[in-house]
Amino acid sequence: MIGAVRERRRQVLRSRVSRLRAAHSYRAVLALILATFAFTSIASDATWTTSVLLLLQSLTLATAIWTSGLARPHSPLMVALLAAGTGLAAALFVSDRNGLVGAAGIVSATLVAVTMVVIAVGVVDQNEVNAQSVTGAICIYLLFGIMFLFIYSALAILGSGDFFAQGTDGTRALRLYFSYVTLATLGYGDYTPAGDAGHSLAVLEALLGQVYLVTVVALLVSRVRVRREAD
Numbered sequence: 448m449i450g451a452v453r454e455r456r457r458q459v460l461r462s463r464v465s466r467l468r469a470a471h472s473y474r475a476v477l478a479l480i481l482a483t484f485a486f487t488s489i490a491s492d493a494t495w496t497t498s499v500l501l502l503l504q505s506l507t508l509a510t511a512i513w514t515s516g517l518a519r520p521h522s523p524l525m526v527a528l529l530a531a532g533t534g535l536a537a538a539l540f541v542s543d544r545n546g547l548v549g550a551a552g553i554v555s556a557t558l559v560a561v562t563m564v565v566i567a568v569g570v571v572d573q574n575e576v577n578a579q580s581v582t583g584a585i586c587i588y589l590l591f592g593i594m595f596l597f598i599y600s601a602l603a604i605l606g607s608g609d610f611f612a613q614g615t616d617g618t619r620a621l622r623l624y625f626s627y628v629t630l631a632t633l634g635y636g637d638y639t640p641a642g643d644a645g646h647s648l649a650v651l652e653a654l655l656g657q658v659y660l661v662t663v664v665a666l667l668v669s670r671v672r673v674r675r676e677a678d
Contacts, residue, residue, distance in 0.1 A: 473514055473566065473582040479507040480589050487596065487623045496619075497551050498536035504558040505532025511562045511586075515569030532558070545604050552601035559594040563587045576667050584667050588659055592627040595652045599626060602644060612641040630656040 483503045490496040509525050518524045539551055570583040599622045603610035610616045617625070617638065625638050632653045640649050 472579055473511070473569075473586050476507060476511050476514060476562075476566065476586050477582060477589075479503060479510060480586055480593065483507070483593055484589070484623070487593075488620050490619070492619050494539050494548065497548055498539045501536045501539070501551050501555050501558075502532055504555045504562070505529055505536075508558050508562045508565065511565045511569075515565050515572070517565060517568065549601045549605040552597045552604065556594050556597035556601070559590050559597065563590050563594070566590075581667055584663055587663075588656070591652065591655055591659070592623070592630045595630070595648065596623050596626045598648060599640075599645070602642075602648075606642065606644075609641055610645060612639045626652065629653050632657060 483500065486496070486499065486503070490499070505528060509528055512518045512525065512528075535551060535554060539547060566583045566587055570580045573580050596619070599610065600619060603616040603622065610622075611625075621638065628635055629649050629652045640646055
């Protein structure tokens with residue numbers, strides 16, 4: 448029993464050391480996030496684009512896991528993650544049923560949520576404010592908008608009525624626009640969700656965006672300022 452506890456402690460310590468030795472440079476993750484944003488803005492709503500987005504989210508999560516030091520590129524976790532994403536993306540090419548497309552949106556949103564948690568772990572592990580932690584914080588903020596995009600898209604596909612009160616589900620690019628306008632609380636009002644679920648999600652996204660900015664990002668910026676003054 449004591450030996451098992453000691454071995455568990457060694458594994459935790461090795462995991463911690465591995466994470467601390469990681470590069471924690473989230474530039475590659477940020478590049479993939481921007482690629483997702485750009486692709487969503489210009490691509491059509493064809494089924495193959497849903498597959499591409501699912502693959503992008505799987506790759507983004509795998510890159511975040513590797514960057515944060517939680518797993519190596521050739522680890523079983525990374526292989527299983529990419530294989531699962533590739534398998535579901537391939538299934539979308541075979542069948543374009545709304546149920547499968549909606550499920551892909553939910554899976555993509557889940558992958559984005561896990562990516563944010565992974566990046567947060569890597570940022571906290573650094574125990575200091577630097578360029579890497581700030582980049583990680585920016586990645587998390589941008590991922591909020593992408594996560595809600597997939598949730599809105601799943602509601603639009605699986606729901607019985609129009610997602611927007613303007614009488615349309617909108618294109619994926621339009622829902623991306625709505626997501627980031629809501630996240631930034633710009634409140635243009637040109638498009639508004641029609642149902643209670645859409646209303647609740649829009650309010651949640653706006654609250655998360657504002658709370659994140661006034662707490663996490665503001666704290667990071669203030670610590671950078673204090674560090675510069677101390678130097």
